[in-house]
Amino acid sequence: MARTEVLVLLPGLMCDDSVWTGMYPHLPAAVSTQVIDYGMASSIESMAQLVLHRAPPRFAVAGHSMGGRVAMEVVRMAPERVTRIALLDTGHLARPAGPAGVQEAAKRFALLEVARTQGVAAMAATWVQGMVHPDRLADAALIDSIVGMFTRKSADIFACQIQALLERPDASDVLRKLTVPTLLLCGEQDAWSPPAQHQQMRELTSHAELSLVAHAGHMAPMERPQAVAECFTRWLSVDATV
Numbered sequence: 001m002a003r004t005e006v007l008v009l010l011p012g013l014m015c016d017d018s019v020w021t022g023m024y025p026h027l028p029a030a031v032s033t034q035v036i037d038y039g040m041a042s043s044i045e046s047m048a049q050l051v052l053h054r055a056p057p058r059f060a061v062a063g064h065s066m067g068g069r070v071a072m073e074v075v076r077m078a079p080e081r082v083t084r085i086a087l088l089d090t091g092h093l094a095r096p097a098g099p100a101g102v103q104e105a106a107k108r109f110a111l112l113e114v115a116r117t118q119g120v121a122a123m124a125a126t127w128v129q130g131m132v133h134p135d136r137l138a139d140a141a142l143i144d145s146i147v148g149m150f151t152r153k154s155a156d157i158f159a160c161q162i163q164a165l166l167e168r169p170d171a172s173d174v175l176r177k178l179t180v181p182t183l184l185l186c187g188e189q190d191a192w193s194p195p196a197q198h199q200q201m202r203e204l205t206s207h208a209e210l211s212l213v214a215h216a217g218h219m220a221p222m223e224r225p226q227a228v229a230e231c232f233t234r235w236l237s238v239d240a241t242v
Contacts, residue, residue: 006056007236008036009034018148026230040160043167052078063087067088069092084235088186089185092201094168109162121151124151184202185212187218188213
């Protein structure tokens with residue numbers, strides 16, 4: 001990775017720079033990072049436009065969960081600006097039609113209702129139960145950091161981001177066209193965006209590296225920051241002329 005290359009980091013649903021901070025001590029010293037906040041953006045496309053407005057002319061990009069979808073949309077909009085891409089604990093398909101799509105929306109809106117009626121902290125305490133490795137539920141420091149991160153966002157922001165996810169575009173075409181160094185990474189026990197989903201993405205992006213992080217769920221960068229940073233270090237060292 002060139003010293004002048006910036007690594008733009010895109011958080012997921014209701015997340016902020018806390019997703020990435022545990023990784024910083026384990027990244028190469030030459031890496032310069034920039035974390036993007038989506039504000040009240042309510043579509044993946046508008047989030048990607050924010051990234052392109054705030055990022056330097058050329059940059060590497062890594063997105064976690066919803067941030068992965070934003071990263072793929074960034075590449076769709078401006079492929080010439082992206083030098084490499086990492087997609088963590090994410091997916092590439094649009095919301096399915098029929099009962100599966102209805103069920104997804106119902107689950108998301110149920111969490112939104114908790115956030116509006118009981119507070120974001122109560123919603124986060126429920127949400128986090130399925131988002132980390134089961135063994136980490138007793139790790140008070142980790143759980144408090146995740147719940148605390150969510151409480152820094154409002155229920156109105158949650159509503160905007162839910163709308164963005166429910167209306168997310170299919171990014172299969174983006175994956176098929178990728179030629180830059182590509183990392184697909186997933187917690188081995190990610191129940192929300194499972195390894196099989198990342199394998200499907202790998203089949204569309206033949207040159208991508210697929211890394212499964214042991215003893216981690218959906219919040220892999222916070223659960224196993226050093227292991228994820230080691231994967232990033234390998235990805236950042238790949239020749240960007242691929």
